[in-house]
Amino acid sequence: MNRRRFLQTLGAAAGLAPWLARRSLRASQPPTSGEGRYSGDEASFIHRYLRDGDSVETPQPEPGRIFDAIVVGGGVAGVAATYKLRDMDVLLIEKDRTIGGVSKKEVWEGIEYPIGAAYIGGTDPGSALDKFYRELGLHKEWRKTSEQEEALFTGGELIRDFWKNHPDFTPAREYFKQLLENRYPDIPFTGQSGWSRDQYLAMDRANFSDWLARGIGKTGRPYPPLLLSVIDCYCRAAFCAGLKELSAWAGLNFFLADMGSSFVLPGGNARVVERMAERIEGAKPGRIVAGRAVVRVAAKNKRWLVTTASADGKFSTYEARAVVVALPKFVAARVVDGIPSAQLGAISQIRTRPYLVVNGLFRRRLLPDIYGGYTLPGNPFTDLGVAEFASRSPSGKSVLALYYPMTEAQRGKLLLDDSFAGFQAQARTAFQSILAGQRMKPEDLLDVKLTRWGHAVPYPRPGQISSGLFEAASKPARGLWYCGQDSDGTPCIETALQSAFEAAASVRKHLS
Numbered sequence: 015m016n017r018r019r020f021l022q023t024l025g026a027a028a029g030l031a032p033w034l035a036r037r038s039l040r041a042s043q044p045p046t047s048g049e050g051r052y053s054g055d056e057a058s059f060i061h062r063y064l065r066d067g068d069s070v071e072t073p074q075p076e077p078g079r080i081f082d083a084i085v086v087g088g089g090v091a092g093v094a095a096t097y098k099l100r101d102m103d104v105l106l107i108e109k110d111r112t113i114g115g116v117s118k119k120e121v122w123e124g125i126e127y128p129i130g131a132a133y134i135g136g137t138d139p140g141s142a143l144d145k146f147y148r149e150l151g152l153h154k155e156w157r158k159t160s161e162q163e164e165a166l167f168t169g170g171e172l173i174r175d176f177w178k179n180h181p182d183f184t185p186a187r188e189y190f191k192q193l194l195e196n197r198y199p200d201i202p203f204t205g206q207s208g209w210s211r212d213q214y215l216a217m218d219r220a221n222f223s224d225w226l227a228r229g230i231g232k233t234g235r236p237y238p239p240l241l242l243s244v245i246d247c248y249c250r251a252a253f254c255a256g257l258k259e260l261s262a263w264a265g266l267n268f269f270l271a272d273m274g275s276s277f278v279l280p281g282g283n284a285r286v287v288e289r290m291a292e293r294i295e296g297a298k299p300g301r302i303v304a305g306r307a308v309v310r311v312a313a314k315n316k317r318w319l320v321t322t323a324s325a326d327g328k329f330s331t332y333e334a335r336a337v338v339v340a341l342p343k344f345v346a347a348r349v350v351d352g353i354p355s356a357q358l359g360a361i362s363q364i365r366t367r368p369y370l371v372v373n374g375l376f377r378r379r380l381l382p383d384i385y386g387g388y389t390l391p392g393n394p395f396t397d398l399g400v401a402e403f404a405s406r407s408p409s410g411k412s413v414l415a416l417y418y419p420m421t422e423a424q425r426g427k428l429l430l431d432d433s434f435a436g437f438q439a440q441a442r443t444a445f446q447s448i449l450a451g452q453r454m455k456p457e458d459l460l461d462v463k464l465t466r467w468g469h470a471v472p473y474p475r476p477g478q479i480s481s482g483l484f485e486a487a488s489k490p491a492r493g494l495w496y497c498g499q500d501s502d503g504t505p506c507i508e509t510a511l512q513s514a515f516e517a518a519a520s521v522r523k524h525l526s
Protein backbone atom coordinates (compact mmCIF):
# COMPACT_ATOMS: atom_id res chain seq x y z
CA MET A 15 0.00 0.00 0.00
CA ASN A 16 1.19 3.47 -0.73
CA ARG A 17 1.16 6.71 1.11
CA ARG A 18 -0.76 9.86 1.38
CA ARG A 19 -0.02 13.13 3.06
CA PHE A 20 -2.93 14.24 5.19
CA LEU A 21 -3.34 17.88 6.05
CA GLN A 22 0.25 18.19 7.06
CA THR A 23 0.99 21.48 5.35
CA LEU A 24 -2.42 22.98 5.82
CA GLY A 25 -3.13 22.43 9.48
CA ALA A 26 -1.72 25.73 10.75
CA ALA A 27 -3.33 27.80 8.06
CA ALA A 28 -6.64 26.13 8.60
CA GLY A 29 -6.61 26.78 12.33
CA LEU A 30 -6.80 23.12 13.21
CA ALA A 31 -5.66 21.52 16.41
CA PRO A 32 -2.12 22.80 17.20
CA TRP A 33 -0.42 19.40 16.79
CA LEU A 34 -1.57 19.34 13.19
CA ALA A 35 0.00 22.64 12.16
CA ARG A 36 1.68 20.29 10.36
CA ARG A 37 5.21 -2.15 25.62
CA SER A 38 7.90 -3.42 24.50
CA LEU A 39 9.21 -4.57 21.17
CA ARG A 40 6.86 -7.51 21.20
CA ALA A 41 3.79 -5.35 21.63
CA SER A 42 2.76 -5.29 18.02
CA GLN A 43 4.18 -8.60 16.95
CA PRO A 44 1.39 -11.15 16.75
CA PRO A 45 1.78 -14.89 16.66
CA THR A 46 3.40 -15.52 13.28
CA SER A 47 1.31 -17.14 10.60
CA GLY A 48 2.28 -20.77 10.43
CA GLU A 49 2.10 -23.29 7.61
CA GLY A 50 -1.49 -23.32 6.43
CA ARG A 51 -2.67 -20.75 8.96
CA TYR A 52 -3.56 -17.11 8.52
CA SER A 53 -2.31 -14.34 10.80
CA GLY A 54 -4.26 -11.10 11.21
CA ASP A 55 -7.73 -10.80 12.69
CA GLU A 56 -8.43 -12.85 15.78
CA ALA A 57 -12.15 -12.37 15.43
CA SER A 58 -13.82 -15.69 16.07
CA PHE A 59 -14.47 -15.46 19.82
CA ILE A 60 -15.91 -11.98 19.63
CA HIS A 61 -18.37 -13.03 16.89
CA ARG A 62 -20.21 -15.12 19.51
CA TYR A 63 -21.28 -12.04 21.40
CA LEU A 64 -21.39 -9.28 18.81
CA ARG A 65 -22.70 -11.14 15.78
CA ASP A 66 -24.31 -14.42 16.85
CA GLY A 67 -26.21 -13.07 19.88
CA ASP A 68 -24.69 -15.06 22.77
CA SER A 69 -25.74 -13.40 26.01
CA VAL A 70 -23.32 -11.13 27.84
CA GLU A 71 -22.94 -11.11 31.63
CA THR A 72 -22.08 -7.82 33.31
CA PRO A 73 -20.41 -8.57 36.66
CA GLN A 74 -20.03 -5.77 39.22
CA PRO A 75 -16.81 -3.75 38.84
CA GLU A 76 -14.24 -3.88 41.65
CA PRO A 77 -15.67 -1.57 44.35
CA GLY A 78 -13.92 1.81 44.50
CA ARG A 79 -11.66 1.10 41.51
CA ILE A 80 -12.54 3.91 39.11
CA PHE A 81 -10.24 4.67 36.20
CA ASP A 82 -9.92 8.19 34.87
CA ALA A 83 -10.32 6.82 31.35
CA ILE A 84 -10.67 3.50 29.54
CA VAL A 85 -9.61 3.26 25.91
CA VAL A 86 -11.34 0.51 23.95
CA GLY A 87 -9.47 -0.95 20.95
CA GLY A 88 -5.70 -1.09 20.60
CA GLY A 89 -5.02 -0.12 17.00
CA VAL A 90 -2.95 2.96 16.22
CA ALA A 91 -5.83 5.22 17.30
CA GLY A 92 -6.45 3.54 20.67
CA VAL A 93 -2.75 3.32 21.50
CA ALA A 94 -2.27 6.99 20.54
CA ALA A 95 -5.17 8.09 22.78
CA THR A 96 -3.68 6.06 25.66
CA TYR A 97 -0.25 7.53 24.98
CA LYS A 98 -1.67 11.05 25.24
CA LEU A 99 -3.38 10.15 28.55
CA ARG A 100 -0.45 8.20 30.01
CA ASP A 101 0.01 10.56 32.97
CA MET A 102 -3.55 9.70 34.11
CA ASP A 103 -5.09 6.52 35.50
CA VAL A 104 -5.86 5.02 32.09
CA LEU A 105 -6.49 1.47 30.85
CA LEU A 106 -6.31 0.22 27.25
CA ILE A 107 -8.34 -2.90 26.36
CA GLU A 108 -7.66 -4.84 23.14
CA LYS A 109 -9.33 -8.05 21.96
CA ASP A 110 -6.31 -9.51 20.11
CA ARG A 111 -3.36 -11.01 21.96
CA THR A 112 -1.21 -8.15 20.70
CA ILE A 113 -1.96 -4.50 20.17
CA GLY A 114 -1.54 -2.68 16.87
CA GLY A 115 -4.74 -3.49 14.98
CA VAL A 116 -3.87 -3.64 11.30
CA SER A 117 -0.48 -2.06 12.12
CA LYS A 118 1.33 -5.25 13.13
CA LYS A 119 4.50 -6.98 11.98
CA GLU A 120 6.28 -10.33 11.85
CA VAL A 121 10.00 -11.10 11.78
CA TRP A 122 11.94 -13.52 9.58
CA GLU A 123 15.72 -13.89 9.45
CA GLY A 124 16.08 -10.52 11.19
CA ILE A 125 13.84 -8.76 8.68
CA GLU A 126 10.89 -7.02 10.34
CA TYR A 127 8.03 -6.96 7.85
CA PRO A 128 4.56 -5.38 8.08
CA ILE A 129 1.50 -7.60 7.82
CA GLY A 130 -0.73 -4.55 7.38
CA ALA A 131 0.03 -0.84 7.33
CA ALA A 132 3.47 -0.08 5.99
CA TYR A 133 4.13 3.64 5.46
CA ILE A 134 3.57 6.97 7.13
CA GLY A 135 3.07 10.12 5.10
CA GLY A 136 5.81 12.71 4.75
CA THR A 137 5.63 15.52 7.28
CA ASP A 138 6.84 19.09 7.11
CA PRO A 139 9.83 19.67 9.39
CA GLY A 140 8.67 21.37 12.57
CA SER A 141 4.99 20.48 12.09
CA ALA A 142 3.24 19.06 15.11
CA LEU A 143 3.03 15.60 13.53
CA ASP A 144 6.73 15.73 12.73
CA LYS A 145 7.41 16.67 16.36
CA PHE A 146 5.25 13.80 17.57
CA TYR A 147 7.20 11.26 15.48
CA ARG A 148 10.50 12.75 16.68
CA GLU A 149 9.33 12.64 20.32
CA LEU A 150 9.02 8.86 19.75
CA GLY A 151 12.50 8.73 18.18
CA LEU A 152 11.12 7.47 14.87
CA HIS A 153 13.25 9.88 12.84
CA LYS A 154 16.30 7.83 13.87
CA GLU A 155 14.82 4.73 12.29
CA TRP A 156 12.81 5.79 9.26
CA ARG A 157 13.88 5.89 5.65
CA LYS A 158 12.44 8.50 3.35
CA THR A 159 11.17 7.33 0.00
CA SER A 160 11.27 9.13 -3.30
CA GLU A 161 9.85 8.66 -6.80
CA GLN A 162 13.09 7.05 -7.91
CA GLU A 163 12.46 4.14 -5.58
CA GLU A 164 8.93 3.48 -6.84
CA ALA A 165 8.45 1.06 -9.74
CA LEU A 166 5.89 -0.25 -12.18
CA PHE A 167 5.77 -3.99 -12.75
CA THR A 168 4.10 -4.61 -16.06
CA GLY A 169 4.29 -7.62 -18.33
CA GLY A 170 7.23 -9.05 -16.35
CA GLU A 171 9.10 -5.79 -16.86
CA LEU A 172 10.17 -3.39 -14.12
CA ILE A 173 10.06 0.34 -14.90
CA ARG A 174 11.91 2.45 -12.35
CA ASP A 175 11.19 6.10 -11.65
CA PHE A 176 8.22 5.92 -14.02
CA TRP A 177 6.81 9.34 -13.14
CA LYS A 178 9.84 10.90 -14.75
CA ASN A 179 10.83 8.24 -17.25
CA HIS A 180 7.60 7.12 -18.87
CA PRO A 181 5.87 9.40 -21.43
CA ASP A 182 2.42 8.36 -20.20
CA PHE A 183 3.19 9.85 -16.80
CA THR A 184 5.26 13.00 -17.25
CA PRO A 185 2.51 15.50 -18.31
CA ALA A 186 0.19 14.39 -15.51
CA ARG A 187 3.08 14.48 -13.03
CA GLU A 188 3.52 18.21 -13.50
CA TYR A 189 -0.21 18.82 -13.05
CA PHE A 190 -0.45 16.64 -9.93
CA LYS A 191 2.65 18.23 -8.39
CA GLN A 192 1.20 21.66 -8.92
CA LEU A 193 -2.09 20.59 -7.28
CA LEU A 194 -0.17 19.04 -4.39
CA GLU A 195 1.77 22.22 -3.74
CA ASN A 196 -0.86 24.85 -4.46
CA ARG A 197 -4.35 23.36 -4.42
CA TYR A 198 -4.31 20.35 -2.14
CA PRO A 199 -7.92 19.14 -1.64
CA ASP A 200 -8.04 19.16 2.13
CA ILE A 201 -10.17 16.98 4.42
CA PRO A 202 -11.94 18.43 6.29
CA PHE A 203 -12.60 21.14 3.72
CA THR A 204 -11.34 24.50 4.97
CA GLY A 205 -11.99 26.92 2.12
CA GLN A 206 -8.28 27.79 2.11
CA SER A 207 -7.14 25.20 -0.38
CA GLY A 208 -7.83 27.13 -3.59
CA TRP A 209 -11.05 25.24 -4.28
CA SER A 210 -14.46 26.83 -3.74
CA ARG A 211 -17.08 25.11 -1.60
CA ASP A 212 -19.14 24.45 -4.72
CA GLN A 213 -16.16 22.76 -6.40
CA TYR A 214 -15.58 20.70 -3.26
CA LEU A 215 -19.22 19.62 -3.10
CA ALA A 216 -19.29 18.76 -6.80
CA MET A 217 -16.08 16.76 -6.56
CA ASP A 218 -17.06 14.89 -3.43
CA ARG A 219 -20.40 13.97 -5.03
CA ALA A 220 -18.68 12.79 -8.23
CA ASN A 221 -16.82 9.54 -8.49
CA PHE A 222 -13.09 9.69 -9.13
CA SER A 223 -13.40 8.03 -12.53
CA ASP A 224 -15.77 10.74 -13.82
CA TRP A 225 -13.51 13.50 -12.55
CA LEU A 226 -10.45 11.96 -14.23
CA ALA A 227 -12.43 11.60 -17.47
CA ARG A 228 -12.34 15.39 -17.79
CA GLY A 229 -8.67 15.18 -18.62
CA ILE A 230 -5.46 16.66 -17.32
CA GLY A 231 -5.90 20.20 -16.03
CA LYS A 232 -7.28 22.81 -18.37
CA THR A 233 -5.69 21.15 -21.40
CA GLY A 234 -8.36 18.48 -21.26
CA ARG A 235 -5.79 16.00 -22.52
CA PRO A 236 -7.11 12.52 -21.66
CA TYR A 237 -5.26 10.48 -19.09
CA PRO A 238 -3.44 7.57 -20.76
CA PRO A 239 -4.91 4.15 -19.89
CA LEU A 240 -1.71 3.05 -18.14
CA LEU A 241 -1.81 6.06 -15.84
CA LEU A 242 -5.50 5.44 -15.11
CA SER A 243 -4.65 1.82 -14.24
CA VAL A 244 -2.04 3.05 -11.77
CA ILE A 245 -4.50 5.47 -10.13
CA ASP A 246 -7.10 2.68 -9.96
CA CYS A 247 -4.52 0.32 -8.40
CA TYR A 248 -3.62 3.03 -5.93
CA CYS A 249 -7.26 3.60 -4.91
CA ARG A 250 -7.98 -0.10 -4.55
CA ALA A 251 -4.83 -0.50 -2.44
CA ALA A 252 -5.60 2.49 -0.23
CA PHE A 253 -9.41 2.20 0.09
CA CYS A 254 -10.27 -1.28 -1.26
CA ALA A 255 -12.39 0.67 -3.75
CA GLY A 256 -11.98 1.37 -7.46
CA LEU A 257 -12.23 4.75 -9.17
CA LYS A 258 -15.96 4.46 -9.89
CA GLU A 259 -16.83 3.72 -6.25
CA LEU A 260 -14.86 6.48 -4.61
CA SER A 261 -15.47 10.17 -3.88
CA ALA A 262 -13.31 12.14 -6.32
CA TRP A 263 -12.31 14.52 -3.53
CA ALA A 264 -11.10 11.71 -1.27
CA GLY A 265 -9.36 9.89 -4.11
CA LEU A 266 -7.49 13.01 -5.14
CA ASN A 267 -6.62 13.86 -1.52
CA PHE A 268 -4.90 10.48 -1.11
CA PHE A 269 -3.38 10.11 -4.54
CA LEU A 270 -1.78 13.56 -4.55
CA ALA A 271 -0.27 12.99 -1.15
CA ASP A 272 1.35 9.88 -2.56
CA MET A 273 3.13 12.10 -5.05
CA GLY A 274 5.15 13.43 -2.11
CA SER A 275 7.59 11.36 -0.11
CA SER A 276 6.77 8.87 2.63
CA PHE A 277 8.65 7.42 5.58
CA VAL A 278 9.16 3.70 5.98
CA LEU A 279 10.06 2.10 9.31
CA PRO A 280 11.38 -1.41 9.95
CA GLY A 281 8.22 -3.49 10.39
CA GLY A 282 6.10 -0.65 8.97
CA ASN A 283 3.63 1.25 11.12
CA ALA A 284 3.89 -1.40 13.86
CA ARG A 285 6.99 0.56 14.92
CA VAL A 286 4.88 3.65 15.71
CA VAL A 287 2.69 1.48 17.95
CA GLU A 288 5.73 -0.10 19.63
CA ARG A 289 7.33 3.21 20.48
CA MET A 290 4.08 4.60 21.96
CA ALA A 291 3.51 1.38 23.92
CA GLU A 292 7.01 1.49 25.42
CA ARG A 293 6.26 4.92 26.82
CA ILE A 294 2.80 3.95 28.08
CA GLU A 295 4.28 0.97 29.92
CA GLY A 296 7.25 3.09 31.04
CA ALA A 297 4.92 5.64 32.66
CA LYS A 298 3.16 2.88 34.63
CA PRO A 299 3.23 -0.84 33.81
CA GLY A 300 0.10 -2.92 33.43
CA ARG A 301 -2.08 -0.40 31.60
CA ILE A 302 -2.46 -2.48 28.48
CA VAL A 303 -4.86 -5.40 28.70
CA ALA A 304 -4.73 -7.58 25.56
CA GLY A 305 -6.75 -10.69 24.72
CA ARG A 306 -10.01 -9.35 26.16
CA ALA A 307 -12.81 -8.15 23.91
CA VAL A 308 -15.05 -5.34 25.01
CA VAL A 309 -18.63 -6.55 24.71
CA ARG A 310 -20.53 -3.72 26.38
CA VAL A 311 -19.99 -0.04 27.22
CA ALA A 312 -22.82 1.42 29.29
CA ALA A 313 -23.40 4.72 31.11
CA LYS A 314 -24.14 4.60 34.84
CA ASN A 315 -24.47 7.62 37.13
CA LYS A 316 -22.24 9.94 35.03
CA ARG A 317 -19.63 7.19 34.74
CA TRP A 318 -19.07 4.35 32.28
CA LEU A 319 -19.04 0.60 32.81
CA VAL A 320 -16.92 -1.36 30.33
CA THR A 321 -17.51 -5.13 30.21
CA THR A 322 -14.99 -7.50 28.62
CA ALA A 323 -15.01 -11.17 27.64
CA SER A 324 -12.00 -13.45 27.32
CA ALA A 325 -11.67 -16.27 24.79
CA ASP A 326 -12.63 -18.80 27.51
CA GLY A 327 -15.90 -16.93 28.15
CA LYS A 328 -15.02 -15.08 31.40
CA PHE A 329 -16.53 -11.61 31.87
CA SER A 330 -15.11 -8.63 33.82
CA THR A 331 -16.39 -5.09 34.25
CA TYR A 332 -14.34 -1.93 34.75
CA GLU A 333 -15.57 1.53 35.76
CA ALA A 334 -14.26 4.84 34.40
CA ARG A 335 -15.02 8.54 34.37
CA ALA A 336 -14.45 8.73 30.62
CA VAL A 337 -14.19 6.35 27.67
CA VAL A 338 -12.46 6.56 24.31
CA VAL A 339 -13.95 4.14 21.79
CA ALA A 340 -11.22 3.39 19.22
CA LEU A 341 -13.14 0.53 17.60
CA PRO A 342 -14.31 0.31 14.02
CA LYS A 343 -17.68 2.08 14.13
CA PHE A 344 -19.68 -0.99 13.10
CA VAL A 345 -18.26 -2.76 16.20
CA ALA A 346 -18.91 0.29 18.38
CA ALA A 347 -22.56 0.20 17.25
CA ARG A 348 -22.90 -3.31 18.74
CA VAL A 349 -21.00 -2.56 21.94
CA VAL A 350 -21.97 0.93 23.13
CA ASP A 351 -25.41 1.17 24.77
CA GLY A 352 -27.80 3.98 23.86
CA ILE A 353 -26.32 5.25 20.59
CA PRO A 354 -29.03 7.51 19.06
CA SER A 355 -30.81 6.03 16.04
CA ALA A 356 -29.59 8.80 13.67
CA GLN A 357 -26.01 7.95 14.63
CA LEU A 358 -26.64 4.23 14.17
CA GLY A 359 -28.06 5.06 10.74
CA ALA A 360 -24.90 6.96 9.79
CA ILE A 361 -22.70 4.10 11.04
CA SER A 362 -24.68 1.60 8.96
CA GLN A 363 -23.76 3.53 5.81
CA ILE A 364 -20.00 3.19 6.35
CA ARG A 365 -18.71 0.33 4.21
CA THR A 366 -15.58 -1.59 5.14
CA ARG A 367 -13.91 -4.19 2.95
CA PRO A 368 -11.57 -7.14 3.57
CA TYR A 369 -7.90 -7.36 2.70
CA LEU A 370 -5.39 -10.16 2.11
CA VAL A 371 -1.73 -9.35 2.66
CA VAL A 372 0.83 -11.80 1.26
CA ASN A 373 4.45 -11.88 2.42
CA GLY A 374 6.86 -13.92 0.34
CA LEU A 375 10.09 -15.00 2.07
CA PHE A 376 12.92 -15.07 -0.48
CA ARG A 377 16.35 -16.61 -0.07
CA ARG A 378 17.98 -13.76 -2.00
CA ARG A 379 17.43 -10.06 -2.64
CA LEU A 380 15.61 -9.47 -5.87
CA LEU A 381 14.76 -5.79 -5.71
CA PRO A 382 17.50 -3.69 -4.15
CA ASP A 383 16.93 0.09 -4.00
CA ILE A 384 13.17 0.18 -4.46
CA TYR A 385 10.54 0.29 -1.75
CA GLY A 386 7.65 -0.89 -3.88
CA GLY A 387 5.58 -0.55 -6.98
CA TYR A 388 2.30 -1.13 -8.77
CA THR A 389 1.64 -4.56 -10.24
CA LEU A 390 -0.10 -4.29 -13.62
CA PRO A 391 -2.10 -5.37 -15.49
CA GLY A 392 -5.07 -7.67 -14.84
CA ASN A 393 -3.79 -8.71 -11.45
CA PRO A 394 -5.83 -8.87 -8.22
CA PHE A 395 -2.67 -7.87 -6.34
CA THR A 396 -2.43 -4.10 -6.62
CA ASP A 397 1.08 -3.42 -5.42
CA LEU A 398 4.26 -4.83 -4.03
CA GLY A 399 6.34 -3.71 -1.02
CA VAL A 400 9.96 -4.46 -0.14
CA ALA A 401 10.34 -4.94 3.63
CA GLU A 402 14.14 -4.72 3.80
CA PHE A 403 14.04 -1.26 2.20
CA ALA A 404 13.71 0.15 5.73
CA SER A 405 16.28 -2.17 7.27
CA ARG A 406 19.54 -0.52 8.35
CA SER A 407 21.59 -3.63 7.83
CA PRO A 408 19.89 -5.66 5.11
CA SER A 409 20.74 -9.34 5.01
CA GLY A 410 21.06 -11.21 1.76
CA LYS A 411 17.45 -12.30 2.11
CA SER A 412 14.23 -10.55 1.20
CA VAL A 413 10.59 -10.25 2.24
CA LEU A 414 8.26 -8.99 -0.48
CA ALA A 415 4.62 -8.14 0.18
CA LEU A 416 1.74 -8.35 -2.26
CA TYR A 417 -1.48 -6.51 -1.41
CA TYR A 418 -4.87 -7.96 -2.36
CA PRO A 419 -7.74 -5.57 -1.53
CA MET A 420 -11.06 -7.44 -1.72
CA THR A 421 -14.76 -6.79 -2.13
CA GLU A 422 -17.44 -7.54 0.46
CA ALA A 423 -18.44 -10.60 -1.59
CA GLN A 424 -14.98 -12.12 -1.05
CA ARG A 425 -15.07 -11.79 2.75
CA GLY A 426 -16.79 -15.14 3.29
CA LYS A 427 -14.14 -17.03 1.37
CA LEU A 428 -11.28 -15.16 3.07
CA LEU A 429 -12.64 -16.02 6.51
CA LEU A 430 -12.78 -19.74 5.72
CA ASP A 431 -9.55 -21.37 6.92
CA ASP A 432 -9.55 -23.79 3.98
CA SER A 433 -9.11 -20.90 1.54
CA PHE A 434 -5.47 -20.66 2.64
CA ALA A 435 -3.92 -23.12 0.21
CA GLY A 436 -5.67 -21.61 -2.81
CA PHE A 437 -4.59 -18.06 -2.04
CA GLN A 438 -1.07 -19.26 -1.30
CA ALA A 439 -0.84 -20.94 -4.70
CA GLN A 440 -2.26 -17.83 -6.38
CA ALA A 441 0.38 -15.69 -4.66
CA ARG A 442 3.22 -18.00 -5.76
CA THR A 443 2.09 -17.70 -9.37
CA ALA A 444 1.76 -13.92 -9.04
CA PHE A 445 5.29 -13.56 -7.62
CA GLN A 446 6.59 -15.67 -10.48
CA SER A 447 4.98 -13.52 -13.15
CA ILE A 448 5.62 -10.11 -11.50
CA LEU A 449 9.27 -10.94 -10.87
CA ALA A 450 9.91 -12.71 -14.15
CA GLY A 451 12.20 -9.85 -15.24
CA GLN A 452 14.25 -10.27 -12.06
CA ARG A 453 15.04 -13.85 -13.02
CA MET A 454 13.17 -15.22 -10.01
CA LYS A 455 13.37 -19.02 -9.77
CA PRO A 456 10.60 -20.96 -7.99
CA GLU A 457 13.16 -22.19 -5.43
CA ASP A 458 13.99 -18.56 -4.47
CA LEU A 459 10.58 -18.31 -2.78
CA LEU A 460 10.96 -20.23 0.50
CA ASP A 461 7.56 -19.57 2.07
CA VAL A 462 4.40 -17.54 1.57
CA LYS A 463 2.74 -16.04 4.67
CA LEU A 464 -0.86 -14.87 4.50
CA THR A 465 -2.58 -12.28 6.68
CA ARG A 466 -6.30 -11.56 6.51
CA TRP A 467 -8.20 -8.51 7.72
CA GLY A 468 -11.99 -9.00 7.65
CA HIS A 469 -12.94 -5.32 7.89
CA ALA A 470 -9.71 -3.66 6.86
CA VAL A 471 -10.52 -0.15 5.76
CA PRO A 472 -13.56 2.11 5.26
CA TYR A 473 -14.02 3.80 1.91
CA PRO A 474 -15.77 7.12 1.31
CA ARG A 475 -18.41 6.78 -1.38
CA PRO A 476 -19.41 9.80 -3.47
CA GLY A 477 -21.12 12.44 -1.31
CA GLN A 478 -20.39 10.81 2.04
CA ILE A 479 -17.66 13.19 3.21
CA SER A 480 -19.46 16.44 2.38
CA SER A 481 -22.75 15.14 3.83
CA GLY A 482 -21.12 14.97 7.28
CA LEU A 483 -21.77 11.23 7.50
CA PHE A 484 -18.50 10.39 9.25
CA GLU A 485 -18.91 13.15 11.84
CA ALA A 486 -22.49 11.98 12.48
CA ALA A 487 -21.21 8.42 12.98
CA SER A 488 -18.60 9.68 15.49
CA LYS A 489 -20.86 11.90 17.59
CA PRO A 490 -19.64 11.82 21.19
CA ALA A 491 -21.83 11.15 24.22
CA ARG A 492 -21.26 12.72 27.63
CA GLY A 493 -17.85 11.47 28.74
CA LEU A 494 -17.40 9.20 25.69
CA TRP A 495 -15.53 9.99 22.48
CA TYR A 496 -14.80 8.05 19.31
CA CYS A 497 -11.62 7.91 17.25
CA GLY A 498 -10.07 5.76 14.52
CA GLN A 499 -9.55 5.62 10.80
CA ASP A 500 -13.29 5.78 10.06
CA SER A 501 -13.70 9.07 11.92
CA ASP A 502 -13.61 11.00 8.65
CA GLY A 503 -13.53 8.23 6.06
CA THR A 504 -9.87 8.53 5.11
CA PRO A 505 -8.14 5.30 6.20
CA CYS A 506 -4.57 6.20 7.13
CA ILE A 507 -2.38 6.64 10.17
CA GLU A 508 -2.74 10.41 10.10
CA THR A 509 -6.52 10.12 10.52
CA ALA A 510 -6.14 7.55 13.29
CA LEU A 511 -3.65 9.80 15.12
CA GLN A 512 -5.52 13.06 14.62
CA SER A 513 -8.81 11.65 15.85
CA ALA A 514 -7.08 10.00 18.83
CA PHE A 515 -5.34 13.20 19.88
CA GLU A 516 -8.61 15.09 19.69
CA ALA A 517 -10.43 12.42 21.74
CA ALA A 518 -7.67 12.47 24.38
CA ALA A 519 -7.83 16.28 24.59
CA SER A 520 -11.60 16.08 25.09
CA VAL A 521 -11.17 13.51 27.89
CA ARG A 522 -8.63 15.74 29.61
CA LYS A 523 -10.96 18.74 29.42
CA HIS A 524 -13.89 16.66 30.67
CA LEU A 525 -11.93 15.45 33.69
CA SER A 526 -10.38 18.81 34.61
Ligand SMILES: Cc1cc2nc3c(=O)[nH]c(=O)nc-3n(C[C@H](O)[C@H](O)[C@H](O)COP(=O)(O)OP(=O)(O)OC[C@H]3O[C@@H](n4cnc5c(N)ncnc54)[C@H](O)[C@@H]3O)c2cc1C
Pocket residue numbers: 015016017060086087088089090091092107108109110113114115116117129130131132133134135283306307308309340341342345349369371467470471497498499500505506507508510
Ligand atom coordinates in the same frame (compact mmCIF):
# COMPACT_ATOMS: atom_id res chain seq x y z
C1 LIG B 1 -3.44 -4.12 4.54
C2 LIG B 1 -3.48 -2.69 5.01
C3 LIG B 1 -2.45 -1.83 4.70
C4 LIG B 1 -2.49 -0.51 5.13
N1 LIG B 1 -1.43 0.31 4.83
C5 LIG B 1 -1.40 1.55 5.34
C6 LIG B 1 -0.22 2.33 5.20
O1 LIG B 1 0.78 1.93 4.60
N2 LIG B 1 -0.24 3.57 5.76
C7 LIG B 1 -1.33 4.07 6.43
O2 LIG B 1 -1.28 5.19 6.91
N3 LIG B 1 -2.43 3.33 6.58
C8 LIG B 1 -2.49 2.09 6.08
N4 LIG B 1 -3.60 1.32 6.27
C9 LIG B 1 -4.74 1.93 6.96
C10 LIG B 1 -4.73 1.60 8.47
O3 LIG B 1 -5.92 0.89 8.65
C11 LIG B 1 -4.67 2.85 9.35
O4 LIG B 1 -3.49 3.54 9.07
C12 LIG B 1 -4.64 2.58 10.87
O5 LIG B 1 -3.68 1.60 11.20
C13 LIG B 1 -6.01 2.24 11.43
O6 LIG B 1 -5.92 2.25 12.84
P1 LIG B 1 -7.20 2.21 13.77
O7 LIG B 1 -6.73 2.22 15.18
O8 LIG B 1 -8.13 3.28 13.36
O9 LIG B 1 -7.96 0.85 13.39
P2 LIG B 1 -7.54 -0.69 13.61
O10 LIG B 1 -6.13 -0.90 13.30
O11 LIG B 1 -8.57 -1.47 12.86
O12 LIG B 1 -7.73 -0.92 15.18
C14 LIG B 1 -8.96 -1.27 15.77
C15 LIG B 1 -8.61 -2.13 16.99
O13 LIG B 1 -9.81 -2.43 17.72
C16 LIG B 1 -9.71 -3.79 18.14
N5 LIG B 1 -11.05 -4.29 18.46
C17 LIG B 1 -12.06 -4.56 17.61
N6 LIG B 1 -13.14 -4.99 18.30
C18 LIG B 1 -12.80 -4.97 19.61
C19 LIG B 1 -13.50 -5.23 20.82
N7 LIG B 1 -14.78 -5.62 20.83
N8 LIG B 1 -12.84 -5.10 22.00
C20 LIG B 1 -11.55 -4.69 22.02
N9 LIG B 1 -10.84 -4.41 20.91
C21 LIG B 1 -11.46 -4.53 19.72
C22 LIG B 1 -9.08 -4.49 16.95
O14 LIG B 1 -8.56 -5.77 17.29
C23 LIG B 1 -7.99 -3.47 16.59
O15 LIG B 1 -6.81 -3.68 17.33
C24 LIG B 1 -3.60 -0.02 5.87
C25 LIG B 1 -4.65 -0.89 6.18
C26 LIG B 1 -4.58 -2.21 5.77
C27 LIG B 1 -5.70 -3.14 6.16
